[in-house]
Amino acid sequence: MFTLPQKESRAPATCPGPASTQDLDSNYEDGLERECSRKPDRKVPEFCGVGDPTAMLSSDSSYLSSRGGIIKWFWDSAEEGYRTYHMDEYDEDKNPSGIINLGTSENKLCFDLLSRRLSQSDMLRVEPSLLQYPDWRGHRFLREEVARFLSFYCKRPTPLKPENVVVLNGCASLFSALATVLCEVGEAFLIPTPYYGAITQHVYLYGHVRLVCVYLDSEVTGLDTRPFQLTVERLEMALQRANSEGVKVKGLILINPHNPLGDIYSPGELRDYLEFAKRHELHVLVDEVYMLSVFEKSAAYCSVLSLEGLPDPQRTHVMWAASKDFGMSGLRFGTLYTENRDVATAVASLCRYHGLSGLVQYQMAQLLRDRDWINQVYLPENHARLKAAHTYVAGELRALGIPFLSRGAGFFIWVDLRKFLPEATFKEEMLLWRRFLDNKVLLSCGKTFECKEPGWFRLVFSDKAHRLCLGMQRVRQVLGGKSQVAEEPRSCQTQEPRSQRR
Numbered sequence: 466m467f468t469l470p471q472k473e474s475r476a477p478a479t480c481p482g483p484a485s486t487q488d489l490d491s492n493y494e495d496g497l498e499r500e501c502s503r504k505p506d507r508k509v510p511e512f513c514g515v516g517d518p519t520a521m522l523s524s525d526s527s528y529l530s531s532r533g534g535i536i537k538w539f540w541d542s543a544e545e546g547y548r549t550y551h552m553d554e555y556d557e558d559k560n561p562s563g564i565i566n567l568g569t570s571e572n573k574l575c576f577d578l579l580s581r582r583l584s585q586s587d588m589l590r591v592e593p594s595l596l597q598y599p600d601w602r603g604h605r606f607l608r609e610e611v612a613r614f615l616s617f618y619c620k621r622p623t624p625l626k627p628e629n630v631v632v633l634n635g636c637a638s639l640f641s642a643l644a645t646v647l648c649e650v651g652e653a654f655l656i657p658t659p660y661y662g663a664i665t666q667h668v669y670l671y672g673h674v675r676l677v678c679v680y681l682d683s684e685v686t687g688l689d690t691r692p693f694q695l696t697v698e699r700l701e702m703a704l705q706r707a708n709s710e711g712v713k714v715k716g717l718i719l720i721n722p723h724n725p726l727g728d729i730y731s732p733g734e735l736r737d738y739l740e741f742a743k744r745h746e747l748h749v750l751v752d753e754v755y756m757l758s759v760f761e762k763s764a765a766y767c768s769v770l771s772l773e774g775l776p777d778p779q780r781t782h783v784m785w786a787a788s789k790d791f792g793m794s795g796l797r798f799g800t801l802y803t804e805n806r807d808v809a810t811a812v813a814s815l816c817r818y819h820g821l822s823g824l825v826q827y828q829m830a831q832l833l834r835d836r837d838w839i840n841q842v843y844l845p846e847n848h849a850r851l852k853a854a855h856t857y858v859a860g861e862l863r864a865l866g867i868p869f870l871s872r873g874a875g876f877f878i879w880v881d882l883r884k885f886l887p888e889a890t891f892k893e894e895m896l897l898w899r900r901f902l903d904n905k906v907l908l909s910c911g912k913t914f915e916c917k918e919p920g921w922f923r924l925v926f927s928d929k930a931h932r933l934c935l936g937m938q939r940v941r942q943v944l945g946g947k948s949q950v951a952e953e954p955r956s957c958q959t960q961e962p963r964s965q966r967r
Contacts, residue, residue, distance in 0.1 A: 566925075574851065603826060643801070654750070655718070658915040719749060
């Protein structure tokens with residue numbers, strides 16, 4: 466990962482033990498979004514500091530450039546678990562002993578709702594303009610709907626402008642495009658850890674942009690603090706360290722709601738982070754891809770677009786996509802909102818390579834404008850199903866005496882399995898991850914998210930009850946020291962909403 470030298474950001478020699486987690490009611494909630502399988506004996510290149518990262522790797526193929534070698538290295542070192550899963554996917558009838566995927570953050574709970582809506586006649590339209598080259602920013606009709614949609618759901622004080630909207634095929638492409646147009650080669654973004662690890666690839670593979678980690682830890686130091694809490698003081702320290710290493714920092718990445726923690730930043734916290742960025746003339750990339758996946762009513766979500774008077778609107782860039790909130794990660798739709806016309810134009814130019822078909826743009830516009838279906842059918846049912854699945858997994862973890870973070874947003878629980886490591890090392894964490902995979906359940910380990918404390922895992926709960934129940938049974942077997950692969954879930958106490966059981 467693109468981290469500062471460890472002398473600057475290493476975790477304390479001793480990690481806070483279970484006693485320090487009990488202040489949270491033993492509820493530590495929210496691991497491989499595909500990358501957890503990095504071999505423990507394979508050296509990870511340090512893509513940070515002064516110098517050319519490509520000099521640290523040599524391609525093992527005479528057909529590839531140095532860039533191609535690094536791109537291939539990311540695939541080879543980071544995709545094993547996901548490839549293994551696809552070669553041995555669980556199927557209730559055809560492969561009951563296959564791998565249950567509790568590692569990839571996808572919402573698999575609402576296919577019935579989505580398939581019915583996307584199959585309606587108003588979604589099926591073909592006309593010449595949809596089959597021809599579009600405005601690379603996206604068709605005007607879609608950008609107008611995106612502006613209205615974000616204005617409403619982000620609670621924007623004033624309507625957003627369609628001319629500030631760019632649409633393309635997902636937030637991965639957005640991270641890549643923004644890194645390329647905002648940074649010179651070798652420059653960096655600050656990012657609090659743990660974070661969704663694929664961002665490392667997103668910003669580096671095209672733009673050769675680095676990440677400077679703002680390392681957070683699980684220690685609770687007072688009544689007003691929480692585990693892995695981001696503070697301006699931590700941001701200032703990370704920025705100073707980067708400067709001292711000769712790394713030019715151009716921006717800050719915020720994920721809200723957070724992946725993998727499930728944290729929701731308060732309006733005051735958001736403003737503090739934005740003021741910090743303004744003082745140092747940093748761009749802020751705000752990923753709000755889980756903004757409609759807050760399923761606990763007590764968890765109040767605040768979009769950065771809802772703030773009155775952004776401290777530096779020309780350097781504040783907001784991302785959203787349909788992959789999480791609408792459970793359509795295969796559709797590949799993402800959008801950028803920025804008031805900086807130069808940034809919007811530069812990103813739009815890259816949409817030549819990351820654009821959407823006209824037919825998909827038409828479908829997305831129809832979906833986003835159907836406020837009645839979203840508010841009265843989809844969101845209430847989606848939140849109810851997420852909450853039911855979360856409640857089940859949380860209950861299973863409590864029964865096992867496992868601490869976890871409880872937040873009420875996203876599709877995942879951030880689980881503290883440190884007590885199951887013989888030694889507090891990432892090698893032991895990887896061995897535990899491997900035991901899960903050998904027992905046919907795929908989780909995501911903390912190292913994937915650059916967590917500095919070995920033993921944290923992300924467990925995705927947004928799946929149907931029978932798969933979730935069987936997956937948790939296999940987790941229980943691993944942690945209990947059993948190796949037999951369960952094929953039939955034991956009596957499962959999850960209760961799904963009636964419309965899901967149809």
